Amino acid sequence: MARTVWRSSLGKKTVMAVSGIVMLLYLVAHMIGNLKIFFGPGEFNHYAHWLRTVGEPFMHEEWTLWLIRVALVVAVVAHAVSAYQLSRRDLRARPVKYVHKKPRTSYATRTMRWGGIILGLFIVWHLLDLTTGTAHPGGFQEGRPYQNVVDTFSTWYGNTVYIAAVLALGLHVRHGFWSAAQTLGAGSRTRDRALKTVADVLALLLTAGFVAVPVGVMTGVVS
Numbered sequence: 384m385a386r387t388v389w390r391s392s393l394g395k396k397t398v399m400a401v402s403g404i405v406m407l408l409y410l411v412a413h414m415i416g417n418l419k420i421f422f423g424p425g426e427f428n429h430y431a432h433w434l435r436t437v438g439e440p441f442m443h444e445e446w447t448l449w450l451i452r453v454a455l456v457v458a459v460v461a462h463a464v465s466a467y468q469l470s471r472r473d474l475r476a477r478p479v480k481y482v483h484k485k486p487r488t489s490y491a492t493r494t495m496r497w498g499g500i501i502l503g504l505f506i507v508w509h510l511l512d513l514t515t516g517t518a519h520p521g522g523f524q525e526g527r528p529y530q531n532v533v534d535t536f537s538t539w540y541g542n543t544v545y546i547a548a549v550l551a552l553g554l555h556v557r558h559g560f561w562s563a564a565q566t567l568g569a570g571s572r573t574r575d576r577a578l579k580t581v582a583d584v585l586a587l588l589l590t591a592g593f594v595a596v597p598v599g600v601m602t603g604v605v606s
């Protein structure tokens with residue numbers, strides 16, 4: 384049964400929708416948490432420490448964080464694998480290009496594919512930059528994320544990479560949220576306009592919230 388569902392295009396689209404929503408929930412929380420940077424190093428570093436102790440004493444240190452990490456990895460892999468398989472299917476359904484210059488895929492499909500690849504690469508870089516510190520400019524300081532964030536956004540390439548990725552994220556969420564709602568059956572003639580507005584507002588809030596951090600460092604509000 385599960386196999387049949389997974390093999391169908393609707394099954395893969397459902398996996399994309401559900402894993403997308405899981406990542407979206409994480410991103411909303413991450414964006415809100417990041418805004419604590421505007422309240423100074425004490426509050427931001429305290430929040431980062433809390434992330435490692437959530438659920439104590441029931442949970443051991445970092446258990447909750449690791450649960451979240453595992454859920455995110457599962458979501459990222461499921462999202463990427465079904466996206467890849469759906470696009471292979473698309474190509475097989477139309478192996479020959481149109482005679483006229485019309486592209487094989489729509490503008491939205493192409494931006495979603497490229498956007499997804501850009502975000503995947505960004506996440507790897509972001510983890511090396513601010514989680515492991517492997518690719519961090521200057522000396523990475525374990526347990527002091529405030530200073531690490533300020534270091535990153537004190538470089539031109541840090542600002543460029545993050546802002547470009549966050550803009551790609553906004554576009555991806557705008558279309559992705561809408562597609563997920565359609566796949567999960569929330570769309571209808573009367574609801575579609577409202578769903579588009581929710582997608583726009585969500586994408587805009589996420590983009591603005593994430594971009595505020597590099598802009599805050601660049602303007603000296605955060606230093």
Ligand code: HEM
Pocket residue numbers: 410413417431432434452455502506509510513514528532545548549552593594596597
């Ligand atoms: C300006 C934008 C962003 C800033 C300032 C930022 C900041 C940070 C910081 C400081 C950490 C390390 C937290 C810690 O170890 O305590 C982190 C982790 C992380 N960020 Fe971001 N982030 C941004 C955007 C994003 C975006 C757009 C994504 C996803 C598309 C993302 C995904 C993640 C993930 C997956 C982690 C790892 C969490 C973990 O396993 O510990 N971040 N971010």
